[in-house]
Amino acid sequence: MSLAPYYEHRGITIYHGDCLEVLPSLRGALVVTSPPYNLMRRGSGTGANSIHSGARSLNDKLQTKWYADDMPEAKYQAWQRKVVERCLDVAPCVCYNHKVRYQIKRAGRAQHPMMWLHGLPLWVEIVWDRGGGVAFNCRRPIPSDERIFVFGRPSSWNEIGLTTVWRMPPVPQGLEHPCPFPTELPARCIAMFSGPGDTIIDPFMGAGSTLVAAKDAGRRAIGIDTVEAYCELAARRLDQGVLDLEQSVGGERLTP
Numbered sequence: 001m002s003l004a005p006y007y008e009h010r011g012i013t014i015y016h017g018d019c020l021e022v023l024p025s026l027r028g029a030l031v032v033t034s035p036p037y038n039l040m041r042r043g044s045g046t047g048a049n050s051i052h053s054g055a056r057s058l059n060d061k062l063q064t065k066w067y068a069d070d071m072p073e074a075k076y077q078a079w080q081r082k083v084v085e086r087c088l089d090v091a092p093c094v095c096y097n098h099k100v101r102y103q104i105k106r107a108g109r110a111q112h113p114m115m116w117l118h119g120l121p122l123w124v125e126i127v128w129d130r131g132g133g134v135a136f137n138c139r140r141p142i143p144s145d146e147r148i149f150v151f152g153r154p155s156s157w158n159e160i161g162l163t164t165v166w167r168m169p170p171v172p173q174g175l176e177h178p179c180p181f182p183t184e185l186p187a188r189c190i191a192m193f194s195g196p197g198d199t200i201i202d203p204f205m206g207a208g209s210t211l212v213a214a215k216d217a218g219r220r221a222i223g224i225d226t227v228e229a230y231c232e233l234a235a236r237r238l239d240q241g242v243l244d245l246e247q248s249v250g251g252e253r254l255t256p
Contacts, residue, residue, distance in 0.1 A: 034098070156194050
């Protein structure tokens, strides 16, 4: 890994490295990110009788192509809080996408993001209604929502008529990244909380959806990821001008 840019073109920069090492050198107007969720998926839920057949391909991708995010939960939460704090050091506003994880069998409790983000300056909480979900015999209603926690104080505000509940489908399966979020999600954050020419930062860049949305909106952008394959995927999307990963596999873009 290196602090030298992995990719740099027309106001878009990608770093292959640890976000905690790269972030101190950056400055921006807005952070929009979705970190690994610490799903603790290795060695769990993979037996023939423990997973619904319709979800098997997704489970296989999480087992083989996802980040090594099965950390001890306390370590994960401390790491995530530190990252958000560093993000607030480099930008006045942070949009952080996460979800409630019901780890009853493994941890004996649910893990809510505000457990590790408590005390940070919450501006607004947005519910992402995914319109459906997958559950592996969890004996509770199927989770179909995630959250976007907005911390700090936005330096820009643009009224685009949105409420605190956003309904949009996730990106369909069949992509090189197992869990990219829809480009529309960062696009809405960028449209509301930044202005033309501002710099948008994503410390967990993944497939580069935040960078694509920023480019489409006429913003500069900086993405960071520890996985070189994802840096390459994001760079390829930007070079090819594919502004909607979900469109390439038959998804439907929503407008703000």
